[in-house]
Structures are given as C-alpha cells and as structure tokens.
Amino acid sequence: MKIDKTKLRFTPTADHRSTVKLLAGFGMPHCDICLFVLHKDKPISEAMLRDFFCEELAIAPVEMDRLAITSLAVQIRKGNVAAIGLYMKNRMGWRDVSSLRKRTVKGLKRLPIRYLSR
Numbered sequence: 001m002k003i004d005k006t007k008l009r010f011t012p013t014a015d016h017r018s019t020v021k022l023l024a025g026f027g028m029p030h031c032d033i034c035l036f037v038l039h040k041d042k043p044i045s046e047a048m049l050r051d052f053f054c055e056e057l058a059i060a061p062v063e064m065d066r067l068a069i070t071s072l073a074v075q076i077r078k079g080n081v082a083a084i085g086l087y088m089k090n091r092m093g094w095r096d097v098s099s100l101r102k103r104t105v106k107g108l109k110r111l112p113i114r115y116l117s118r
Contacts, residue, residue, distance in 0.1 A: 010039045012052050020049070021056040025064035030057070 016037050023033045030050070034043045037053075050057065075083035088094040 010044065010048060010052065012037075017053065017056055020053045021060045021063075024053075024057050024060035027061065 019036050020033055023036065030046050034046055034049050037044045037049065039048075044052075072083055072087065076087060085094075
C-alpha cells in the first residue's frame, strides 16, 4: 500500500502566518510559537517553523518596533506628557528628580525633594 505524500505535507494557512507573525513580533521563543501551529493535531517542529515561516520570523520584530515607534511619535505630537517623558528618558538620558536623592547612610537624613529640584 502506497502512502499519499500530499496528506503528509504541511501547508501553512493565512491564520498560521498571522499567528506566527504576532507571536514572533512580541519576541516569543520559537519553541513556544510551535505550540500554536498544529499539523495533524500536533505542534510543528522548530525546524518546520523556520522552514515554512522564515519571512514572518524575520520581519515580525521589525514591524512591531515600527508600530511602537509610530504610536509613540503620534502621542508625542499630541503632547502626551508620559510619551514625551518616556522618549526623553530612553533617548536623551534624562532622569526623574526623585532618582537623584542621596542614599541614606547611617546617621544621615534624606534631603527633602524641594532641595533637590532647585
């Protein structure tokens, strides 16, 4: 009896591709992504994941970064103070004033914040 090789072959669906792209975009490990892509009611192997979804695995993290950066830029243009602060801390090296407080040493008191903000 001959085995029909077309029944053994895996063909990714559009749903498989979108799932892999989403999970890879968030940085999920390949071994975990495999659990969400089933072939004959079993997860595919990591080798199959890399073979069938190499484009999605490569481009998804870059697209997610682009989406986050675009959303952040929109919020900065709207004047969102939290978005502006996030940008300034991460790209310009700014810090909160409260992080400038001296660590307490035995016998010394903390300086009130009003003295540090001048």
